[in-house]
Amino acid sequence: MDRQQGDKIRKQPDLMPVRETRDPWYPVWTERPSFDLSSGKYLKIWQGPQHPGITGNMALELTLEGDIVVDAKTHVGYLHRGFEKLMERRKYIQCFPIVCRICVPEPDYNEYLFAAAAEELAGIEIPEKARWLRALTLEMIRIASLVMGLGGQGGSFGLGTVGQWAIAHRDYILDLFEELSGHRIYHMYIIPGGVRGDLPDGFEDRTEAVLKKIEKLIYDLEKVLFDNAVIKSRSQGLGVIPASWVEPFGITGTNARGTGIANDVRKDTPYLIYDQLDFNVITGGRSDAYERSLLRKEEILMSIDLIRQIFKRMPKDGPVRVKLPNVLHWRIPPGETYVRAETGRGEMGYYMVSDGSGYPRRVHVRGASYTHAMSLLEHLAVGISIADVGGLAVSLQTCPPEIER
Amino acid sequence: MKLRDIISPFYAWKRAFEKPFTIMRPRTDREGAPAYRGFHINDLGKCVGCGTCEAICQNAAIDMVELPGQETKRGDSGLRPSIDYGRCCWCALCVDVCPTASLGMSNEYNWISDDGEDWVFVPGGDQKPWDMSEKGYRTTDESWLIEPVRASMRFVEPDVRKKNFDEMMLGYTTEAALEEAARCIECGLCIEACPTHMDVPQYIKAIRDGELEEGLRILYDTNPFSESCGRVCTAHCETACPVGAQGRPLAIRWLKRYITDNTLDIRDSILETEDIPATGKKVAIIGAGPAGLTAGFYLAHYGHEVRVFEQQDKPGGMLLSGIPEYRLPDEVLAREIKVIEDAGVEIKTGVRVGKDISARQILDDYDAVFVSVGAQIGTDMPVEGSDLPAVHIGLDFLDRISKGERPDIGKKTIVVGGGNTAMDVARSALRLGSEVEVVYRRSRKEMPANAEEVEEAMEEGVEFNFLTTPEKMTEQGGRLHLTCRRMRLGEPDSSGRRRPEAIEGSEFTIEADTCVMAIGQKVEDEVAREAGIKLDKWGNFEADQERMTTSIDGVFAGGDCETGPDDAVGAIGTGKKAAWSINEYLSGR
Amino acid sequence: MKDTIDKIRSMFDGGDADEKREDLVFVTVPATQVVDCLGYLRDRAGYRHLVMISAVDYIERGVFQLTYLLHSYEKQNDIGIRADIGRDDASMDSIHRLWAAAQVYQRELREMFGIDFPGSPRVDEPMLLEGWEGIPPMRRDFDTKKYSEETFFPREGRKTADPATHMAEKNYASEEQVKRSVKDLVRGRRKRKGNDG
Structure with missing residues (x-):
């Protein structure tokens, strides 16, 4: 199958040539080059964990030669909450309120994947309407996350204005979530067995109003962020991911699609109702920070379209939840499974092992940022200016909470 | 570099005259969404203090505390949930799992207090401004985590069963029993309601775990008539069950019956006792009804020599004569009494105290006497x-x-x-x-x-x-x-x-x-008159509620003759208490 | 997928396939065969995306189960390769030469489970547990509750009551005493059986 078949993004910006790479399957240094700090030629500085140019609580240990990064190491460990271990001590239903906390911008994916894994092991089929509602919330939160990501991208290059716009528009979506689920950030809406409630009256109209606002924001962003000489000169050619790195590094999501590879879980192995929606995987080809932003912008528009499709095709009535066995004694038959979904950052998956007791034996959360930030970023950062490191990190959509589950 | 790329960003200036996204001062309060999961509310009148909210809270934010004005009574522990807002994550599982639907959440989310201790409070108990809030998260039929419907029991259709005296309830299948046992929330409010305080949640758990042998052991810890009770008990426990507040209570009686029905062939081997050292004391029991036989069963375990006098030809008392066969077949009662006899209880049937043997003689011959003649008239x-x-x-x-x-x-x-x-x-x-x-x-x-x-x-x-x-x-x-x-x-x-x-x-x-x-x-007072035991104004035997002692030293009374006409399980409760008390008496305590 | 599974069985002594879904199969292979098997899957069978590496602590069997999950974009399905390794001195061959991403997973497994991957870059560098002296925290025998109780402190003044116990104390204290005493008596008199706790 031709993997290069996705829709090309509409705008083809002026581009710099792709950098030559090392051995594609083995781009890792076995022996890191050592830099003699006492020579005075090199400088070691830490960017993060408290640094506005870093996406959340992680740190980059950078070795510089002048302005140029010659070595980079990612350091995490600032917000490890041990969710995977905590889940081993909690009944399945008790895990449900904590999984969403694994990721702040996109909590619903955690809720969905945890529920889906538990349902698959327990052999529970959820009602049709719940599947649509789940897809609806996933697309809504994807927009919220991508909008915030675009704002962050502007901010990381010194364009704080779009950051403010983005955060404000994300809040419109959070208003919708508040109405639908009862909470703004951690929705706890997708519960094993379905979702917690049906749509409130008039929700579709209010969603449509918000979608229009987002569309207007995108229009503004095209002018202010994408047709911007500063942004272009700083982000074009920055952090180019060669297509040959995609598989060795396990790169997924927009980062992979930027290289021209049409990987999208929603299309490849459709979950929920994605096989009933019309959409095409959008790919790039230049694979730099600028193009990844463009892709994200296109994906926001795509998600808006998907939400409209969902509202149009969703069954109007029907149950949204199946009755679980008494959750206090709910046991899941032994087995293991892996379920995945396409988040705004790439493939997220839950590997769940049950030993037949009322507690999960092991839950492993696979976050897209795990490889993006932990190994890919270290390689991409080498050779760029220190001023661009923040922009690079944001362009990979790294999210430390899903690295440290 | 194109000129457009330099001019285009100035488009941002168009927003300079728009209303800012930031919030205006002075700040105006914004109401939470109608189904917002805000601060907790609790309807103290509906809450029965079952503690299910505490059990499901994954943050250990909920404690069950005593609250002035809340009385501990049948079906209500008198405890109420107290929530630590330092730990709560507002997931509302406590609301969804509440069997009485008393817990809810208001859509209020603004609350300022300097005192850290304020943040541990009893919803409904400590007055809060949002207590009367109509809006906020409430559980719905769909989101409720409790199953309100009972697993169905196999029974004989009314048209068929009304023509004969055959047993009409056929017992739970394993599947139905597991389904029903899964509904239990393990609060234990039923234990108080049961006159003999059976460990209901424990034996239901044994069913869930498939450990019926252990289940049978638990039953016989408190009740040697578990099989009969599984059929005809008046089931005070089911009245107390909080699941019954919004649905049908657990079928506790039928679950009990499921254990006994499915351990028939191994019952003897499970309940087999080791050789019990004899104490040399002799106890007479007048009346082989549930109270007398229960007392006998446990007294035999203490090592006392127990003899039961029964005026009828068969033992069983009211369980035999008062309950028709379609509810309690004779052979069920017979095999249950056999277990009691196997424990070392000697039953002498056809002996009427007062006619075949005098009460006085019994008092002389035995170290202690338990009167359980029932209310037979x-x-x-x-x-x-x-x-x-x-x-x-x-x-x-x-x-x-x-x-x-x-x-x-x-x-x-x-x-x-x-x-x-x-x-x-x-x-x-x-x-x-x-x-x-x-x-x-x-x-x-x-x-x-x-x-x-x-x-x-x-x-x-x-x-x-x-x-x-x-x-x-x-x-x-x-x-x-x-x-x-x-x-x-x-x-x-x-x-x-x-x-x-x-x-x-x-x-x-x-x-x-x-x-x-x-x-x-009413109670037949022949024995009382002959032995000189005091009766109360209703004609029942007067006995101490804790030790079951009567006005005569060494004579104890229990069952219907002491409580007045009551159910079998009440009699079993007094019988067990009497056994303990008689042993205390015989041991000189 | 079936051909691939058959190949794994014949070439790498694979065990029974545990088919979870049409597009997800788990196969157990001996630990010594894992690297060869993964190499085969990557280069010959098209499973070029390393989804994740994870470990499950089966403390009762004394083993760690390592799970390597591979995805094929061509076939749109997943194969999970499982291998048991001993819990004592747990060590496994590194696959960082097959997938660059593997080194991070291996680092984490080293830190959280104490499974060594000799040769893997930076494998001994902790991600977060600098100065940790206890057993690796993701192991089954690490008691998070105990650790938390020793490390942190609870809010003072909180106490709770069990409804059943509370009711017994309040409403029928003497009967509860009788019940316990009789229960102990009956239990003590019963014949001990083999499986009696």
């Missing part, structure tokens, strides 16, 4: 014609049937009364081939009989005449004529039930072949 109604031959007393009627008699009662039978005995009589009469009409002076709501029994009787075709009382009975042309009067309900009396008042001029007549009075029973 059925009372009749002081109305004209109650001595007619076609008018029977409920208990005698049931006794005759339990002995195998199938008296000819004609085509139409009137049963007077609204208790469990009345139901047993009515349904037995139905099985003898007669039409049956129950006459009761209050309404259905006030009937002391178990709701299930009334329902089953109705299914079988028993007619009910509520708010009716017989005034006079005459025999005319070989048929019985009952003159009845309609009643209405007045003010509640001391028992809380509304007192019936006669309506003037509402007399009417019912014709029937037979009438059975099932309106009460």
